[in-house]
Amino acid sequence: MATITYIYLKYIPLGTTLNDLSIKYTSKNFFSGRDPIWTEAINTVMQNGKFWTGLGNNVQYGSFDGYLHNLYVQVFYQSGFIGLLLIGFLLVSISYTISKAPKIDFEFKVLLAYFIAILFLQIFEGHLIYKLEIISVLSWIIIALLINKSSHADLFKTQSGNVNSPLTTFKKPARSDFT
Template sequence: MMFIFVYPQLPYWKYFPYFENLMLEYTGKSIMSGRDDIWRPVIAAINEQPWFGYGPGTLPIDVTGIDLSTHNLYLQIALQNGYLGLLVFIILLLYFWIIFYRNLKDKTVRLVASFFIAILIHQSFEIALTQNQLSIGLMQWFIISVGISQVMYLNENHRPQ
């Protein structure tokens, strides 16, 4: 979450020009991907309606005039449902993690937990779980559900009779 709010502020950091020049010199690419141009106005719009957001289906163009996707699930949820909606979503993800964590002795659960971490990182750059690229999102939900199903199977078969 910190990445989402710190990354757009990097150009205002006093050492940014130094690191930007190094990056350009050695890779030919900028540290900033352009997401900062989208995320900063979206964060400002979220802060205008922080509790409940602007409602489902709201896009950045509706509140900022920018006709691009946020490419960030967490910002999109906060835009549509406010920080309360984002908090509920994070609690859901935390609940999934607790389910996985309590059963990490199983190989399948460990593998799914690893994928789960990767999915959470991926969602910082995409909105696949709920909107864009639903084919990828369905696969990600499938992986999560396989892990939860495995935990339920383990709990059912190891229950004292």
């Protein structure tokens, strides 16, 4: 949804205002120049009647070595709306797990901020799935740490609040156990 909003933002007054502010304060265009690529890729899928399934995983976009610089458009291009639903289900599942965090501390907030940044980055890159680079590995590590912090924070705590993990309750076998 954010990609579609970004594509059509430049055609409304708000987009013009944002672009003018960006040029004024950063001397750079607000729009990345990728929106024509994304629009063409989406239109190609629609013109071929492949809305539900996409053009296939072995079909690459003609320019940029087949890389569309947008995870969501790339998934739609290759896997259609069904692929977008699956990616959406994965992201909603991760978000649901995160929302059940028993404790929200500073570390959790930092990991959550990174997670939100990762999702935003996917609008302009597809590192989470399509490129195997250090950024994609770090992204998955951050997501794994966030899920771990969300779902296992109180896994080994007893009712009294003491930690009762398998490592702390392990008893060394008596010598007589081996004879």
